[in-house]
Each structure stands twice: as C-alpha cells, then as structure tokens.
Amino acid sequence: MFNEETWKRLIQEFLLESSESMIHIERGLLELEAHPENKGLIDDVFRHMHTMKGSCMMLGFVRLEELTHYTENVLDLLRDGEISLNREISSTLLDVVDSIRGALKTIEKDGQEGELNFSAQIEKLNHIQSAISPETKPHDSGTLDLEDYNFDDKPAEALNASNFNIEESSINLETIHLPITRLDTLMNVIGTIVVSFNQLRYSLSKNRNDYQQQIDGMEQQLQQLQDEVLKYRLQPVGRVWETYHRLVRELAVESGKKIYLSMKGEDTEIDRTVLMSLKSILGHLIRNAIDHGIEPPDVRLGKGKPALGKVELSSEQRQGYIYMDVADDGAGIDLNRVKLKAIELGIITAQQAQSIDNASAFNLIMEPGFSTAETVSKISGRGIGMDVVKSTVEKAGGTLSVSSTLGKGTCFSIRIPQTMAIVPVLLVCAMGERFAIAQSSIIELLSFYGDEISANVEKKMDSLMVRSRGRLLPLVRLRHVLYDSEVHDNEVSELFSKDQCHVVMLHSDEGDFGLEVESIEETVNLVVKPLTRMFSHVTVLSGTAVMPDGTVSFLLNISEIRRFQRL
Amino acid sequence: MSQKTILIVDDSSLARMMVKNIISQTFSDWAIVEAATGQDGLSHVKDRSVSLALIDFNMPGMNGIDLAAKLMELVPNISIHLVTANIQETMRQRAEAMGIGFIKKPVSKDDIVRVIGALEGGK
Numbered sequence: 195m196f197n198e199e200t201w202k203r204l205i206q207e208f209l210l211e212s213s214e215s216m217i218h219i220e221r222g223l224l225e226l227e228a229h230p231e232n233k234g235l236i237d238d239v240f241r242h243m244h245t246m247k248g249s250c251m252m253l254g255f256v257r258l259e260e261l262t263h264y265t266e267n268v269l270d271l272l273r274d275g276e277i278s279l280n281r282e283i284s285s286t287l288l289d290v291v292d293s294i295r296g297a298l299k300t301i302e303k304d305g306q307e308g309e310l311n312f313s314a315q316i317e318k319l320n321h322i323q324s325a326i327s328p329e330t331k332p333h334d335s336g337t338l339d340l341e342d343y344n345f346d347d348k349p350a351e352a353l354n355a356s357n358f359n360i361e362e363s364s365i366n367l368e369t370i371h372l373p374i375t376r377l378d379t380l381m382n383v384i385g386t387i388v389v390s391f392n393q394l395r396y397s398l399s400k401n402r403n404d405y406q407q408q409i410d411g412m413e414q415q416l417q418q419l420q421d422e423v424l425k426y427r428l429q430p431v432g433r434v435w436e437t438y439h440r441l442v443r444e445l446a447v448e449s450g451k452k453i454y455l456s457m458k459g460e461d462t463e464i465d466r467t468v469l470m471s472l473k474s475i476l477g478h479l480i481r482n483a484i485d486h487g488i489e490p491p492d493v494r495l496g497k498g499k500p501a502l503g504k505v506e507l508s509s510e511q512r513q514g515y516i517y518m519d520v521a522d523d524g525a526g527i528d529l530n531r532v533k534l535k536a537i538e539l540g541i542i543t544a545q546q547a548q549s550i551d552n553a554s555a556f557n558l559i560m561e562p563g564f565s566t567a568e569t570v571s572k573i574s575g576r577g578i579g580m581d582v583v584k585s586t587v588e589k590a591g592g593t594l595s596v597s598s599t600l601g602k603g604t605c606f607s608i609r610i611p612q613t614m615a616i617v618p619v620l621l622v623c624a625m626g627e628r629f630a631i632a633q634s635s636i637i638e639l640l641s642f643y644g645d646e647i648s649a650n651v652e653k654k655m656d657s658l659m660v661r662s663r664g665r666l667l668p669l670v671r672l673r674h675v676l677y678d679s680e681v682h683d684n685e686v687s688e689l690f691s692k693d694q695c696h697v698v699m700l701h702s703d704e705g706d707f708g709l710e711v712e713s714i715e716e717t718v719n720l721v722v723k724p725l726t727r728m729f730s731h732v733t734v735l736s737g738t739a740v741m742p743d744g745t746v747s748f749l750l751n752i753s754e755i756r757r758f759q760r761l
Numbered sequence: 762m763s764q765k766t767i768l769i770v771d772d773s774s775l776a777r778m779m780v781k782n783i784i785s786q787t788f789s790d791w792a793i794v795e796a797a798t799g800q801d802g803l804s805h806v807k808d809r810s811v812s813l814a815l816i817d818f819n820m821p822g823m824n825g826i827d828l829a830a831k832l833m834e835l836v837p838n839i840s841i842h843l844v845t846a847n848i849q850e851t852m853r854q855r856a857e858a859m860g861i862g863f864i865k866k867p868v869s870k871d872d873i874v875r876v877i878g879a880l881e882g883g884k
Binding site for chain 2: 195196200203204207208211238240241244245247248249251252436439440442443445446447452453454455456495500501502504
C-alpha cells in the first residue's frame with residue numbers, strides 16, 4: 195500500500211507512540227492499585243490500550259493485536275465495574291505491559307513481529323474474563339465488530355436491525371452489590387436497637403418510669419437504621435438514562451430528524467423505586483421533545499439553527515430533592531395556540547385567557563385531553579397525555595413544571611424527593627376523617643375564633659377567599675374537591691356561624707392557598723406507601739400511611755387540590 | 762472553486778499519519794488538517810471551511826460523539842464519520858440519531874474512496 199520510506203516512518207511513529215502508551219498504562223495501573231475507584235485513571239488506561247490495538251491492526255501485527263484485544267476486554271470489564279482490580283489482575287496486566295515492550299524491541303530490530311507468542315498471557319486474561327457471569331461478556335452483547343457491515347451513504351439504513359440482532363440492553367436494578375463493611379454498619383445499628391429494646395422491656399416489666407429515655411434513644415437508632423438502608427437503595431440516574439439512546443435513535447430515524455441527546459449529572463443518585471417510576475415518564479418527555487419540539491433539519495436550517503436538534507437530560511440533587519430537566523432546542527410552545535385550544539376544550543374561558551399568566555398558561559398543556567399536535571404522528575400523540583405524566587410524577591411526591599420560549603425550545607422540570615419513604619406530616623381532621631399533609635408544603639397554620647372568621651374569610655365571585663398576611667388567597671374546603679361540588683350560597687353564613695375555623699396555609703407551584711379543616715392535630719413522621727389500585731384514580735390523594743394508633747389515613751396531594759381552584 | 766478540506770481528529774499520531782497517507786495518494790487536491798483532541802479540532806473549523814471530518818471516538822477529554830455535535834453546530838453542511846475499531850451499541854445508536862456515518866479501523870483505501878467519492882459526486 196505504501197512505499198518503503200513511508201512504511202519506515204509509520205513504523206517509527208508506531209514505536210514512539212506505543213512506548214509512550216506503555217508508560218501511561220503502567221503508571222495508570224500502579225496508581226489504580228492505590229485508588230481503585232478512580233474512573234478517570236481506568237478510562238485513560240483503556241484508551242491507551244485501545245489505541246495500541248488500533249495501531250497493531252493498521253500495521254498488521256496480528257499477534258500483538260490479539261494480545262491487546264484480550265487485554266482491552268479485561269480493561270473494559272474493569273471500566274464497567276464488572277470486576278474490580280485485585281493483585282492477580284494487576285500483575286497480569288503489568289506483565290502484559292512488559293510483554294508488549296519486548297515485542298516493540300523485536301519490531302524495532304526486525305521491522306516485523308515475527309514469531310512472538312503470547313499464549314500464556316492470553317490464557318491468564320481469558321481466565322480473568324471467565325470469572326464473571328457468562329451473560330456479561332463484553333464484545334458480544336455491548337460491542338459489535340463492524341466486520342460484516344455493508345456500508346452505503348446512509349448509516350441508518352446500513353446498520354438497521356435486520357443486519358444483526360441487538361438484545362435490548364437490560365439494566366439490572368433488581369440487585370445491588372453491598373460491601374461487607376456496609377452490612378457490618380447495619381449490624382451495629384441493629385445491635386444497639388436490641389440493647390435499647392431489652393432495657394425498655396425490663397423497665398416496663400418492672401413498672402419503672404425511666405422508659406422515656408429508652409424510647410428516645412430507640413427512635414434515634416431507628417432513624418439511623420433508616421438512613422443507612424435508604425442509602426443502599428440509591429442508584430445513579432445514568433443507569434436508566436443510558437437506555438434512552440435507543441429510543442432517540444429510533445425516533446430520529448423514523449422522523450428523519452437529527453438528534454443529539456446529551457446528559458448532565460448522570461451520577462446523581464435517587465431511590466430505585468423513584469427511578470423506576472420515572473423511567474417511562476422521562477421516556478415520554480423525550481418522545482415529546484423529538485416529536486413536537488425538534489424541527490426537521492431543513493426547517494431548522496431555514497430558521498438559522500443547526501440541523502442537529504438537541505435534547506438534554508440533566509439532574510442534580512439539592513436538599514433532599516432531585517431536580518431533573520428534559521430540555522430541547524426546538525420550536526417551543528406557542529402560548530396563543532395553547533390558550534385557543536384550552537378555550538376550545540372548555541378548560542378556560544376567553545376572559546380568563548386574557549388575564550392568565552404565562553406559567554399557568556404553560557400548565558394548560560398538562561390538562562387531561564390536551565394536545566397541540568397538529569398531526570397525530572406514529573410516534574406520540576396517541577400515547578399517554580401530559581396529564582398522566584404530571585400525575586405520575588405527583589404520585590411519587592414530585593412536581594412537574596414547564597417553561598418554553600417560542601423558537602428557542604422547551605424545558606420540562608421535575609422535582610422529586612430523593613427517597614420515597616418517611617415523610618414529616620401534619621395530621622388534620624376534615625369531613626370527620628383524618629388526613630395527612632406533608633410538612634414541606636405548609637406555610638403556616640391559622641385559627642380564627644368567633645368574629646375573626648367573618649373578618650378574614652369572604653366570598654368573591656363563586657369562590658371562598660381567606661386573608662393571610664395582607665394577601666387574599668383562595669380558601670379550599672375538602673368537600674368541594676372530593677365531591678367536585680360548587681360553593682353554596684349559604685356556605686359563607688354557615689362558616690361565619692361556626693365558633694372556630696382552622697386553615698392550613700399551603701404552598702404549591704400553582705400558587706398559595708388555604709385549606710379549611712375541622713381541627714389541627716399533631717405532627718408525626720409517617721411511612722407513606724403509594725395508593726392501592728382501588729384509589730389510584732383519585733388524584734387529590736397521593737398515598738396512604740399507617741397512623742400511630744394503627745388506623746390508615748390518606749396523604750393529600752396539595753398541588754392537585756390547588757388545581758381544583760382555577761383562578 | 763476553493764480547495765476542499767478534511768479534518769482528521771485522533772489522539773493517535775500514527776492513525777492520523779496513516780489516514781493522511783491514504784488520502785494524499787488518491788485525493789491529492791484535498792487539504793488535510795489534523796488534531797489530537799476535540800478541543801483542538803474545533804479550533805480548526807473557525808477559520809476555514811471543512812467539508813469532511815473523520816473522528817476517532819476514544820479520545821481524552823471530549824469524545825467523538827460530543828465533538829461531532831459541536832462540529833455540526835459550527836459547520837451546517839459538514840459530513841462526519843466516526844472512525845472506530847469496535848463500536849459500542851450505545852455509541853452506534855447515538856451516531857445514527859445524529860445522522861453520522863462509520864468507518865471501521867483500520868481505515869482502508871476503499872473507505873476513503875467511498876466517503877470522499879460521495880462528497881465529490883454530490884457536487
């Protein structure tokens with residue numbers, strides 16, 4: 195292929211570059227022994243070995259190529275965390291480095307690799323590889339050699355699914371690996387709980403009255419136990435995000451759009467239950483972004499945008515919450531169209547459309563039955579609606595909001611608790627039943643007695659209002675929400691005739707409001723469970739919890755209740 | 762008609778040398794610019810028009826996919842091919858979603874003829 199002089203230069207370049215690679219690999223391996231968790235190091239070592247392999251392929255050093263190929267396999271397993279570096283693996287890899295250096299000397303001397311034999315090293319590398327379960331073989335499932343492809347100018351067609359079978363990349367969130375030290379920590383906490391429990395039992399059996407101290411101690415220990423266990427349930431969001439590349443590829447090929455999916459904050463950890471409940475939601479938002487947001491390449495170019503549309507997933511953790519965004523740089527949402535559609539559907543009146551603020555107008559797209567899609571495509575539009583996306587997020591204790599700039603793009607933001615488990619709540623009574631309200635949404639508690647009621651509550655149009663710190667805010671009664679009933683004419687007089695009226699002032703993304711209750715009880719920490727199927731259609735409830743007295747109560751979904759008061 | 766330019770981005774100097782040699786044998790009228798990193802590659806398209814980019818996937822810093830996205834933003838009509846020895850499933854999906862082609866390593870003369878020929882034929 196090349197003349198002798200060119201060939202000489204290539205060999206020289208190869209020797210120079212490969213010697214440097216070996217220095218990097220050796221240094222990296224030694225550092226990894228001290229810092230096995232350093233991902234950057236292992237990436238670096240892998241990359242250099244990969245380059246080395248490529249170079250051998252180019253120059254036809256088949257034996258050396260085989261050695262680097264097997265070494266790369268082992269490094270790939272290390273990189274993916276399938277195996278962890280131990281003394282055996284480390285010394286095998288360092289031995290490979292020495293062998294490669296020897297081979298480089300031979301090539302320098304003879305200009306070819308000759309009869310080099312690496313079977314001993316390859317056997318060791320194979321042994322390391324076979325130590326893991328057979329279904330996670332690299333280069334079989336995750337990697338494809340391009341050997342059998344017939345290329346043409348359209349990669350999407352050249353590499354379609356009929357050319358090879360791809361197993362859906364399965365993500366395993368069903369099992370977790372725990373280091374023994376973590377179990378030891380758990381065992382220690384359980385040990386202290388057992389001691390406290392024995393002391394408590396002794397105190398109670400002897401009728402001694404020092405049990406309060408033991409109860410307090412036990413409460414702290416249970417808290418500690420809970421924190422430990424919750425920590426083990428956390429998973430990086432990237433494990434689910436990885437699966438969206440396939441979805442994006444299919445949507446792009448089907449629609450003829452060019453899409454770049456980028457990710458930020460893949461390492462953010464979130465409870466696996468929350469993660470699983472978000473999996474299809476995020477998929478739907480990505481679908482939406484590609485289907486309704488990103489324009490076809492020619493349209494984008496016409497608008498002065500790059501042909502390549504961007505969808506960005508980002509995630510970060512702040513104060514016990516995970517914030518997740520799905521943003522696109524597409525056409526954005528046309529608020530005027532949204533309002534017209536909402537009027538058409540009877541969601542708002544033409545008069546309300548005049549005065550509605552942008553945030554509330556964007557939220558209209560999350561109303562049941564709403565869709566601004568001009569055409570119902572094969573991809574989305576007939577799937578689940580944005581209302582289902584919103585209620586699913588809320589069922590997991592989260593909120594969903596949307597912002598958009600026409601022509602620039604749209605961003606859906608999810609805020610969700612990092613763990614779905616134990617929620618500090620306020621217990622209240624309404625309609626003779628006990629309900630729980632998450633402390634995080636409470637602003638303050640107001641109690642009016644006698645004349646104070648008429649001074650602070652009034653009826654405006656068809657709604658009740660309550661005065662709080664100089665603001666007039668909607669006042670919701672649970673009865674209206676649960677039975678979807680109107681405010682009666684005599685309701686105000688009935689309220690005014692009461693000798694007391696209690697209001698929980700609440701904050702939601704749709705706006706602040708007051709909830710009238712019969713009585714305000716204690717604050718407790720409750721283990722909240724998702725609603726059973728029987729109640730799953732009742733959106734104003736977001737979960738159930740077992741009360742200290744053994745009965746079951748509902749947790750109220752504050753933002754859903756606020757939405758009943760369309761103002 | 763100004764001279765056409767190819768950008769080669771690969772952290773292996775040997776790989777770049779190899780591709781350069783193959784191109785200059787058959788398409789001597791094309792100018793070639795090289796870069797060892799994505800960042801470096803981006804600086805090359807600022808002041809000249811590049812018609813074709815051949816990009817290695819595994820590079821320090823920015824990987825080939827991210828570089829391709831940035832190049833497509835800067836150069837609307839650029840043709841991009843990822844040059845790679847073995848291809849991970851996720852990488853393949855991402856590249857196809859973006860409409861990028863592949864060339865298998867080691868790069869052969871036929872690959873280069875196919876890719877550049879398509880560009881010349883299309884003009």
